[in-house]
Amino acid sequence: MLAEIGQIMLVLALLISVLQGWMGLQGAHQNDRRAMLFADRAAMAQAALCVLAFGLLAQAFMTSDFSVNLVHNNSHTSKPMIYKFSGTWGNHEGSMLLWIMIMALFGAAMVWFGKTLPSGLRARAIAIQGLTGTGFLAFLIFTSNPFDRRWPVPDNGVGLNPLLQDPGLAIHPPFLYLGYVGFSVAFSFAVAALIEGRVDAMWARWVRPWVLLAWSFLTIGIVLGSVWAYYELGWGGWWFWDPVENVSFMPWLAGTALLHSTLVAQARGGFIRWTLLLAITTFSLSLVGTFIVRSGVLTSVHAFAVDPDRGVFLLGLLILATGGALALYAARSGKIAHGASFEFESREAGLVLNNILLVIATATVFLGTFYPLIIDAMTGDKITVGPPYFERTFAPIMSVLIIFMGIAPLMKWRQDSWQRVRRPIVVMAAAGGLTALATAVFGKTVFGALGVGLAAWLIVACLISYGRKLRIGEAKSDASSLYKRWSALPGTTHGFAWAHLGLAVCTIGIVSMAVWAEEDVDRLKLGQSISVSGYEFRLENVTQAQGPNFVSETGTIVIERGGRQIGVLNPEQRQYPVERNNTTEGAMEIGATRILYAAKGDGNPQDGWVISVYYHPMVIWIWIGALMMAMGGFVSVADRRHALSRRKARTPQAVPAE
Amino acid sequence: MNMSRFIPAGAFVVLVVFLGIGLTRDPSVLPTEMVDRELPNFDLPELRDPGAQLTRADLIGEVTLLNVFGSWCVACLQEHPTLMQLARDDTVRIAGVNWRDEQSDALDWLQEHGDPYETIIFDSNSDLAIELGVTGAPETFVVDATGRIRYKQIGPITSDVWRGTIRPVLDAIAAEAPLISEPADTALEPLVDATLTASEVTDPDVIAARTEAVSKTLRCVVCQNQSIYDSNAPLALDMKRLVRKRVMAGDDDDQVRSYLQYRYGDFVLMSPPLQLNTLLLWLSPFVLVLGGGLWFLLRSRPDKKQVEDALSEEDLSRIRAALAETDSA
Numbered sequence: 001m002l003a004e005i006g007q008i009m010l011v012l013a014l015l016i017s018v019l020q021g022w023m024g025l026q027g028a029h030q031n032d033r034r035a036m037l038f039a040d041r042a043a044m045a046q047a048a049l050c051v052l053a054f055g056l057l058a059q060a061f062m063t064s065d066f067s068v069n070l071v072h073n074n075s076h077t078s079k080p081m082i083y084k085f086s087g088t089w090g091n092h093e094g095s096m097l098l099w100i101m102i103m104a105l106f107g108a109a110m111v112w113f114g115k116t117l118p119s120g121l122r123a124r125a126i127a128i129q130g131l132t133g134t135g136f137l138a139f140l141i142f143t144s145n146p147f148d149r150r151w152p153v154p155d156n157g158v159g160l161n162p163l164l165q166d167p168g169l170a171i172h173p174p175f176l177y178l179g180y181v182g183f184s185v186a187f188s189f190a191v192a193a194l195i196e197g198r199v200d201a202m203w204a205r206w207v208r209p210w211v212l213l214a215w216s217f218l219t220i221g222i223v224l225g226s227v228w229a230y231y232e233l234g235w236g237g238w239w240f241w242d243p244v245e246n247v248s249f250m251p252w253l254a255g256t257a258l259l260h261s262t263l264v265a266q267a268r269g270g271f272i273r274w275t276l277l278l279a280i281t282t283f284s285l286s287l288v289g290t291f292i293v294r295s296g297v298l299t300s301v302h303a304f305a306v307d308p309d310r311g312v313f314l315l316g317l318l319i320l321a322t323g324g325a326l327a328l329y330a331a332r333s334g335k336i337a338h339g340a341s342f343e344f345e346s347r348e349a350g351l352v353l354n355n356i357l358l359v360i361a362t363a364t365v366f367l368g369t370f371y372p373l374i375i376d377a378m379t380g381d382k383i384t385v386g387p388p389y390f391e392r393t394f395a396p397i398m399s400v401l402i403i404f405m406g407i408a409p410l411m412k413w414r415q416d417s418w419q420r421v422r423r424p425i426v427v428m429a430a431a432g433g434l435t436a437l438a439t440a441v442f443g444k445t446v447f448g449a450l451g452v453g454l455a456a457w458l459i460v461a462c463l464i465s466y467g468r469k470l471r472i473g474e475a476k477s478d479a480s481s482l483y484k485r486w487s488a489l490p491g492t493t494h495g496f497a498w499a500h501l502g503l504a505v506c507t508i509g510i511v512s513m514a515v516w517a518e519e520d521v522d523r524l525k526l527g528q529s530i531s532v533s534g535y536e537f538r539l540e541n542v543t544q545a546q547g548p549n550f551v552s553e554t555g556t557i558v559i560e561r562g563g564r565q566i567g568v569l570n571p572e573q574r575q576y577p578v579e580r581n582n583t584t585e586g587a588m589e590i591g592a593t594r595i596l597y598a599a600k601g602d603g604n605p606q607d608g609w610v611i612s613v614y615y616h617p618m619v620i621w622i623w624i625g626a627l628m629m630a631m632g633g634f635v636s637v638a639d640r641r642h643a644l645s646r647r648k649a650r651t652p653q654a655v656p657a658e
Numbered sequence: 659m660n661m662s663r664f665i666p667a668g669a670f671v672v673l674v675v676f677l678g679i680g681l682t683r684d685p686s687v688l689p690t691e692m693v694d695r696e697l698p699n700f701d702l703p704e705l706r707d708p709g710a711q712l713t714r715a716d717l718i719g720e721v722t723l724l725n726v727f728g729s730w731c732v733a734c735l736q737e738h739p740t741l742m743q744l745a746r747d748d749t750v751r752i753a754g755v756n757w758r759d760e761q762s763d764a765l766d767w768l769q770e771h772g773d774p775y776e777t778i779i780f781d782s783n784s785d786l787a788i789e790l791g792v793t794g795a796p797e798t799f800v801v802d803a804t805g806r807i808r809y810k811q812i813g814p815i816t817s818d819v820w821r822g823t824i825r826p827v828l829d830a831i832a833a834e835a836p837l838i839s840e841p842a843d844t845a846l847e848p849l850v851d852a853t854l855t856a857s858e859v860t861d862p863d864v865i866a867a868r869t870e871a872v873s874k875t876l877r878c879v880v881c882q883n884q885s886i887y888d889s890n891a892p893l894a895l896d897m898k899r900l901v902r903k904r905v906m907a908g909d910d911d912d913q914v915r916s917y918l919q920y921r922y923g924d925f926v927l928m929s930p931p932l933q934l935n936t937l938l939l940w941l942s943p944f945v946l947v948l949g950g951g952l953w954f955l956l957r958s959r960p961d962k963k964q965v966e967d968a969l970s971e972e973d974l975s976r977i978r979a980a981l982a983e984t985d986s987a
Binding site for chain 2: 237240242243273277280281284288291295296297298308311312315318319322323326327329330333334341342343344349352353356357359360363364367368370371372373374375376377379380381382383384385386387388389393394397400601
């Protein structure tokens with residue numbers, strides 16, 4: 001009965017979303033307050049219905065109601081409760097419902113936080129959000145119904161892929177979707193602005209916090225995915241340039257560009273059209289990602305089960321949403337004042353370069369990801385575009401970006417002069433150069449020297465620009481006046497420091513992993529050992545144990561360095577009898593500057609066990625750096641200049657020059 | 659009129675066309691590289707008589723269906739009735755490649771389901787399978803009397819496939835003038851072991867390091883975006899073994915890669931080779947960076963005069979008023 005109620009709620013949500021779109025657009029067109037109010041209420045109702053439907057599906061999973069086909073196919077009574085719950089979105093249908101629920105919640109949040117907006121723009125944006133929801137609800141109901149029943153009711157379920165029975169992966173999709181779907185708000189506002197044919201600085205101020213929020217969530221989502229792949233897949237890698245990873249990375253890159261272009265739009269009223277286009281592109285890349293993951297056009301480790309009908313439906317949705325938005329852009333953007341002129345020596349110029357480079361980086365990842373498909377469609381040739389391609393193209397582009405990231409924040413808006421920034425640049429270059437030199441001498445690597453040098457350049461640059469914002473050395477620099485100035489700084493400035501430092505930290509991790517990581521694999525009998533990078537891993541013992549829904553074989557590996565014991569690792573191999581599947585649970589000894597990692601493979605006492613060991617320098621910095629970036633995003637959201645307030649703003653305040 | 663606002667929509671249309679075509683393709687099906695090449699050399703035991711060694715010569719002289727199968731292969735059961743029927747009717751000689759199997763399992767399987775094969779090559783370590791560019795079972799090669807591979811069937815030979823695809827190929831071969839064998843357009847690759855005497859690498863550390871390095875640049879053909887180094891798939895393990903063997907035989911890294919590229923196509927290379935069909939891929943980033951840099955330099959010329967001209971008298975008076983207001987505040 002509950003499943004049928006869930007079903008009905010989805011259908012109601014679909015109908016209401018249509019009304020939300022219709023009334024919002026009509027109401028804005030005719031300036032009909034009641035119609036616009038209706039659209040507001042509809043957005044709230046749609047969100048409530050989606051939450052309830054999701055709750056009912058989760059309920060079915062948690063109570064193991066195998067009369068629901070989806071639960072049968074993806075759950076099992078022996079699974080721990082947390083994975084029964086997270087299993088709700090560990091499959092195509094449930095994850096789509098999660099996506100839709102988050103989208104509807106963002107729609108409701110637009111109503112809730114959007115009181116200060118011009119009513120027309122607001123109603124149109126809410127309408128577009130509703131109509132995007134309509135598309136996905138129709139997709140869910142007509143091609144991927146999560147509430148389908150099965151008869152007769154089976155005694156037990158098929159189980160959830162053991163790889164997905166993991167806390168990291170339980171929370172990875174919700175964060176990822178908060179990011180993906182969060183960009184729908186910017187999309188809706190861009191389309192609404194195009195319909196209106198008019199954009200002002202208020203628009204950018206209103207959109208920016210949503211972009212920041214989505215971007216920060218997406219960052220966390222990607223980090224979780226990376227961490228999970230690192231310890232769960234047992235290959236010891238943190239990024240594989242797999243198509244599915246790439247499609248989550250592309251909205252992130254485009255979203256990063258969008259973050260920075262809204263800065264120009266907000267502060268200087270410039271690059272408005274470009275910003276609109278980026279907002280459309282960013283969410284469209286999320287949609288393309290959904291299409292890729294769920295249609296099977298590219299092979300990937302992470303793809304959902306493939307169904308061509310779903311692919312066709314999703315392609316249709318993409319055509320309607322993105323095609324519609326871009327057609328509107330072609331028709332209406334001419335009306336929108338652009339203001340794309342900038343001085344060579346100015347912060348705008350730096351942000352323009354940021355956008356150019358990030359868009360090229362996005363395009364490169366896009367091309368690398370889709371090239372096999374393009375070439376197959378044109379000539380039938382099958383080729384592989386693997387990590388080497390991305391390392392050779394993406395990495396240099398990002399290096400150039402880091403160079404400009406150091407300079408641009410030092411510049412003033414409108415017009416600045418090299419004269420004024422020459423000294424800090426000399427300091428940054430000296431820091432970067434010396435670090436690079438030291439790395440080259442001690443680490444014996446040119447590539448590593450370049451990378452670490454760039455990171456040092458960026459760190460010093462961030463500290464200098466942050467210090468300048470605090471006016472250290474210019475004004476009174478005792479603790480209390482510094483604190484006063486520190487707390488008076490706008491959120492965006494703090495966010496900038498966090499995020500840019502985060503990237504520097506991340507870069508150090510990435511470069512170290514690329515240059516100094518070591519690994520080895522061997523078949524070890526008890527008492528034998530294998531060593532990498534001066535660490536000796538000795539296999540002491542192997543034991544069997546019974547887990548809640550798996551059988552495991554665990555090795556005991558002692559790590560020693562120079563005769564001193566560093567730690568004991570217990571890598572595990574699990575066998576899930578229900579799912580007839582194995583997982584490798586690598587074991588790690590985590591230090592601030594390195595992770596020692598061991599994974600256990602098959603074996604027996606006579607021949608020994610296959611043991612892989614890894615020395616991974618600075619790998620944790622990659623994720624810490626990325627989390628610092630996300631943190632920076634969240635801090636920026638709170639910037640008081642953002643119009644993210646329920647209270648009616650008094651007259652818009654002038655933007656203080658920084 | 660400024661046409662640049664149509665560019666995004668135009669680019670999107672192109673993308674949709676490709677995504678649409680992509681929907682009709684199966685990305686896991688690889689093209690066949692071995693058609694119109696000579697059947698490779700091999701030296702492997704007969705499954706049912708391990709004392710007897712089979713070589714390429716045993717298959718030449720008569721048109722043959724060379725069928726790759728294994729007792730573990732579910733889809734093989736689907737084609738088995740067709741093969742049995744062909745054997746009963748004595749339509750064409752059928753030879754088997756028993757791939758990655760245990761001998762006893764294979765014999766039991768043949769016992770249970772029937773044995774349509776005249777000879778069966780026992781290929782437990784993928785030696786012949788890799789030579790043939792096999793990615794899965796069943797796969798069937800049509801080999802003509804001169805030892806040239808004429809067709810490759812991926813997937814089971816159902817009766818429809820037999821009638822619609824294989825039979826016509828056999829008829830076409832039969833219709834050719836006998837004894838006029840076409841000259842081979844590709845040189846026969848020597849046996850793997852034949853080169854072992856060339857310049858052997860013996861340092862185990864060097865072998866291990868180079869095997870690792872090369873394996874990381876080769877894609878596992880039965881996995882999804884994993885290198886054969888990262889993969890534990892049986893075929894990937896066998897390929898790793900092959901890489902090791904080639905390294906020991908004295909091949910340089912590129913030679914090892916092209917050895918597999920010859921059999922499996924560009925698909926096995928993690929880094930796409932720079933050639934006509936990848937020009938766009940490799941050049942685009944550099945062209946984009948150049949274009950972006952040029953655009954930036956052109957657009958950022960100090961251009962104050964024009965900006966001021968663009969302001970109307972009305973705008974200017976409003977600006978002055980606003981400035982006066984701020985000053986007095």
